[in-house]
Amino acid sequence: MEKRNARQTREIVVPGDILDGTGMRPGENAYVLDGKVRASVMGVRNVFQNTVGVIPLRGGYMPTSGDTVFGVIVDIGPSNWLIDIGAPYPAPLHVSEVPWKVEFGDTSRFLTIGNVVLIKVLAVDESKKISVTMKDSGLRKIEGGRLVKISHTKVSRVIGKSGSMISMLKNMTDCRITVGQNGWIWVDGEDENADVAVEAIEMIEEQAQSSNLTDRIKEFIEKRIPQDEDEDYDEGDE
Amino acid sequence: MSGHTDMVLVDENGMRIDGRTAEQHRPFKVEAGVLNNADGSAYVEIGKNKVLAAVYGPRECHPRHLQDPTKAIVQCKYNMQSFSVSDRKRPGPDRRSIEISKIISEALEKVVLTELYPRASIDVYIEILQANAGTRCAGLTAASVALADAGIPMRDIVPALAAGKADGHVLLDLNKEEDNYGQADVPIAIIPSTDEIVLLQMDGNMTREEFDYGIKMAVAGCHELHELQKDALKRRYSKRAQEGSE
Numbered sequence: 001m002e003k004r005n006a007r008q009t010r011e012i013v014v015p016g017d018i019l020d021g022t023g024m025r026p027g028e029n030a031y032v033l034d035g036k037v038r039a040s041v042m043g044v045r046n047v048f049q050n051t052v053g054v055i056p057l058r059g060g061y062m063p064t065s066g067d068t069v070f071g072v073i074v075d076i077g078p079s080n081w082l083i084d085i086g087a088p089y090p091a092p093l094h095v096s097e098v099p100w101k102v103e104f105g106d107t108s109r110f111l112t113i114g115n116v117v118l119i120k121v122l123a124v125d126e127s128k129k130i131s132v133t134m135k136d137s138g139l140r141k142i143e144g145g146r147l148v149k150i151s152h153t154k155v156s157r158v159i160g161k162s163g164s165m166i167s168m169l170k171n172m173t174d175c176r177i178t179v180g181q182n183g184w185i186w187v188d189g190e191d192e193n194a195d196v197a198v199e200a201i202e203m204i205e206e207q208a209q210s211s212n213l214t215d216r217i218k219e220f221i222e223k224r225i226p227q228d229e230d231e232d233y234d235e236g237d238e
Numbered sequence: 239m240s241g242h243t244d245m246v247l248v249d250e251n252g253m254r255i256d257g258r259t260a261e262q263h264r265p266f267k268v269e270a271g272v273l274n275n276a277d278g279s280a281y282v283e284i285g286k287n288k289v290l291a292a293v294y295g296p297r298e299c300h301p302r303h304l305q306d307p308t309k310a311i312v313q314c315k316y317n318m319q320s321f322s323v324s325d326r327k328r329p330g331p332d333r334r335s336i337e338i339s340k341i342i343s344e345a346l347e348k349v350v351l352t353e354l355y356p357r358a359s360i361d362v363y364i365e366i367l368q369a370n371a372g373t374r375c376a377g378l379t380a381a382s383v384a385l386a387d388a389g390i391p392m393r394d395i396v397p398a399l400a401a402g403k404a405d406g407h408v409l410l411d412l413n414k415e416e417d418n419y420g421q422a423d424v425p426i427a428i429i430p431s432t433d434e435i436v437l438l439q440m441d442g443n444m445t446r447e448e449f450d451y452g453i454k455m456a457v458a459g460c461h462e463l464h465e466l467q468k469d470a471l472k473r474r475y476s477k478r479a480q481e482g483s484e
Contacts, residue, residue: 012472012475012476014386014395014467014468014471014472015349015386015391015392015393015394015395016392016393016394016395016429016430016431016468017468029391031351031393033393033431033432038393038394038431040351040391040392040393041386041389041390041391041392042386042387042389042471043389056389057389057475058277058278058387058388058389059388059389059390059391060277060295060296060297060389062354088295088296088297088298088355088358089298089357089358090298127307127356127357128355128356128357128358153389209475
């Protein structure tokens with residue numbers, strides 16, 4: 001992911017707005033018209049070296065290779081499963097891409113409709129055909145816990161700078177939390193703690209545009225879950 | 239266009255029945271993100287027209303045979319509520335609303351970067367809550383704001399406005415009376431960054447000079463409307479940021 005320029009005035013642009021007319025190259029979500037770089041989505045203007053692009057504020061998830069995402073099985077074939085990963089297209093998961101040996105036609109014994117899986121996007125070709133795998137460390141069928149769905153544009157906010165937000169959430173709520181690049185987040189922990197974690201995540205999504213969010217989330221969780229006084233809470237241990 | 243009236247649509251001072259001059263448009267109001275369950279939405283008022291637009295997608299295209307393997311399609315549904323006009327409108331699609339749905343989706347397809355989403359469909363729903371001439375323009379104006387609000391990549395936001403002729407005067411943004419008893423109605427929609435025309439229809443008769451003058455006025459009005467469209471989208475986020483930092 002590109003690095004954001006620190007402490008820049010956040011300028012909101014809408015499609016058609018001129019981002020630059022002085023010869024910078026178009027970055028993500030930008031196009032050139034008559035020598036001027038223009039935005040193609042609503043978002044925040046982002047300058048990186050000599051390219052200017054837009055970080056989207058809204059919009060659907062479009063998978064890119066290497067993304068780790070959560071998915072829900074929506075259909076079963078004799079040699080594959082169709083997985084909804086929140087993209088415009090379903091992602092087929094072939095039997096050769098799962099860690100089990102599956103006989104032809106025996107797919108439903110391993111994963112059935114409604115099951116949640118953690119998978120990785122292998123590739124997305126130019127016709128947007130997605131291929132995914134479950135053969136990597138950490139990828140698995142998910143059991144227990146709950147799935148929270150937020151906009152994929154807010155994922156970086158949930159993780160925070162070098163993971164500060166997510167490690168704070170994990171430490172304070174004592175939950176296992178995994179964030180998928182598609183904005184689907186899996187939370188597993190004791191009922192009350194998980195409730196707070198889910199609410200905190202929803203709060204992050206809602207207030208993603210504001211500053212000092214980590215502090216306010218910390219305050220929010222402290223109010224709900226009294227933290228152990230002796231236990232030293234150290235920041236960003238991951 | 240159809241009827242005749244003794245009504246003076248434009249008086250000797252060049253004033254129209256609602257107190258506007260020939261080059262004046264009705265008051266505009268644009269709001270983005272008014273619906274929670276749609277991916278993007280917008281509400282637009284142009285004078286007494288009240289229009290709501292909602293966008294879903296890009297998502298898998300159903301029915302399958304409409305899919306285009308090279309690009310996304312824009313499916314638009316323009317619908318008038320039965321209470322939107324003074325004589326109750328029979329609900330459901332009719333010839334007029336099918337036509338308007340078609341021209342609006344064709345206008346939007348010109349600005350949306352459809353090639354980014356092969357086989358997908360982008361669904362636009364336009365509901366006319368109250369009509370007072372110029373609903374297709376208001377509908378398209380709302381739909382393009384809703385598309386931008388949904389985060390769909392597009393080249394520009396399209397505004398649409400009508401020009402026309404009534405009582406022998408070329409007028410901007412006709413109201414109901416001027417539309418019914420006037421001589422011509424020319425709705426247009428443009429891409430503001432290039433001034434390309436993506437929608438142009440004409441009902442009635444005008445001379446070439448009147449037409450050119452009308453288009454010039456409507457394009458200027460579209461640019462004004464475009465500023466409000468951009469403002470509505472940006473307002474949504476500046477407001478939210480303030481709320482968050484309190």
